[in-house]
Amino acid sequence: MAVAGITFENVTKRYGAVVALDQFNLTVAPGEFMTFLGPSGSGKTTALNILAGFAGITEGNVRIGDRSVVNLPPEKRNVGMVFQSYSLFPHLTVFENVAFPLRLRGERGATLETKVRGALEMVHLAEFGKRMPNELSGGQRQRVAFARAVVFEPPVLLMDEPLGALDLKLREQMQLEIKRYHQQLGCTIIFVTHDQGEALTLSDRVAVMRDGKIAQVDTAQDIYDRPSTRYVAEFIGRTNLFEIEQGQGNGWSIAALGTQMAALDDHGAAGRTLSVRPEKIRQIGQGDADTTISFDARVTDVVFQGDHVQYQAVTSGGAPLTFQEHRGHGARLQQAGDALRLGFDVADAVPVQNQ
Numbered sequence: 608m609a610v611a612g613i614t615f616e617n618v619t620k621r622y623g624a625v626v627a628l629d630q631f632n633l634t635v636a637p638g639e640f641m642t643f644l645g646p647s648g649s650g651k652t653t654a655l656n657i658l659a660g661f662a663g664i665t666e667g668n669v670r671i672g673d674r675s676v677v678n679l680p681p682e683k684r685n686v687g688m689v690f691q692s693y694s695l696f697p698h699l700t701v702f703e704n705v706a707f708p709l710r711l712r713g714e715r716g717a718t719l720e721t722k723v724r725g726a727l728e729m730v731h732l733a734e735f736g737k738r739m740p741n742e743l744s745g746g747q748r749q750r751v752a753f754a755r756a757v758v759f760e761p762p763v764l765l766m767d768e769p770l771g772a773l774d775l776k777l778r779e780q781m782q783l784e785i786k787r788y789h790q791q792l793g794c795t796i797i798f799v800t801h802d803q804g805e806a807l808t809l810s811d812r813v814a815v816m817r818d819g820k821i822a823q824v825d826t827a828q829d830i831y832d833r834p835s836t837r838y839v840a841e842f843i844g845r846t847n848l849f850e851i852e853q854g855q856g857n858g859w860s861i862a863a864l865g866t867q868m869a870a871l872d873d874h875g876a877a878g879r880t881l882s883v884r885p886e887k888i889r890q891i892g893q894g895d896a897d898t899t900i901s902f903d904a905r906v907t908d909v910v911f912q913g914d915h916v917q918y919q920a921v922t923s924g925g926a927p928l929t930f931q932e933h934r935g936h937g938a939r940l941q942q943a944g945d946a947l948r949l950g951f952d953v954a955d956a957v958p959v960q961n962q
């Protein structure tokens with residue numbers, strides 16, 4: 608199998624007056640696991656449909672490998688697909704469903720049988736070959752769909768919310784299967800999900816989408832730790848956003864915290880906001896000198912979440928904020944009404960553009 612990369616070049620897709628993709632640009636490296644994450648209507652499915660050949664484009668170009676695919680019918684693109692809407696053939700057995708793409712490609716006999724069995728074993732359905740789709744649970748059907756998508760070892764695999772209908776345990780199991788499959792075969796995967804945890808777990812890179820464009824594309828860790836805009840910071844995980852203003856000299860002030868901070872080393876243009884993740888805010892004790900920014904706050908709500916506790920608080924400047932504490936041995940929970948001195952390291956405050 609020749610692994611192929613994918614390129615979207617200035618792709619615009621209009622449905623009448625609706626612009627589903629707007630000058631969309633993205634390069635996915637051969638063998639990369641790329642996830643599209645974004646709110647409903649941001650264009651994720653449209654981008655996948657265009658790659659699969661189910662939707663045409665209005666402008667631009669799309670390549671798989673070095674070949675433009677804009678005029679290529681779906682069956683000639685050699686991509687595997689697991690779409691929520693792309694269901695099993697109800698009149699074919701599980702075995703024949705999985706065999707289908709191989710038969711299309713002219714395979715038969717012992718080779719076909721071995722490949723189908725291998726794919727069914729991978730999804731733990733080796734014993735289910737003779738069943739009909741309506742004799743399977745939703746999760747089992749989804750696993751058959753996955754086996755069918757990968758049985759011909761496509762160089763590109765497209766998955767649109769493939770695990771959306773599964774319960775948590777099965778979902779996690781399938782995530783591991785998909786990851787293992789990707790490591791074994793090294794195909795290029797584009798994966799669409801609404802589940803941030805899933806995106807951060809599976810992907811090499813995540814493309815955060817907004818209104819038919821990419822707001823940021825980066826490794827999962829950079830998307831979380833270094834969001835470039837307010838939008839991305841708020842979309843991925845929880846965060847606290849503080850407006851910053853140029854203070855006296857080189858300093859900056861954060862009105863919400865009633866505090867000044869020294870120069871923001873590499874960043875710091877006016878009109879920016881700071882993003883501070885809840886787990887980066889902690890209680891400050893006497894002589895906790897390494898923390899540059901500290902402020903007074905009062906706890907308003909306590910949300911117990913097992914291994915950690917999430918607190919809502921309000922600063923003396925009146926700004927709401929969220930912080931999180933891991934529960935150490937015997938650590939006492941804060942109570943609503945407690946007055947605390949909180950703070951964070953400047954290095955954990957990420958300047959984001961105000962958009």
Ligand SMILES: Nc1ncnc2c1ncn2[C@@H]1O[C@H](COP(=O)(O)OP(=O)(O)OP(=O)(O)O)[C@@H](O)[C@H]1O
Nearest residue numbers: 622625626627645646647648649650651652653654
């Ligand atoms: N066949 C169509 N005809 C008209 N408009 C469409 C069509 N398909 C998608 N759209 C519109 O294009 C935009 C992008 O839709 P798309 O399905 O790509 O979003 P999405 O990010 O996949 O959303 P979701 O997370 O809800 O699946 C939306 O405004 C949608 O209403």
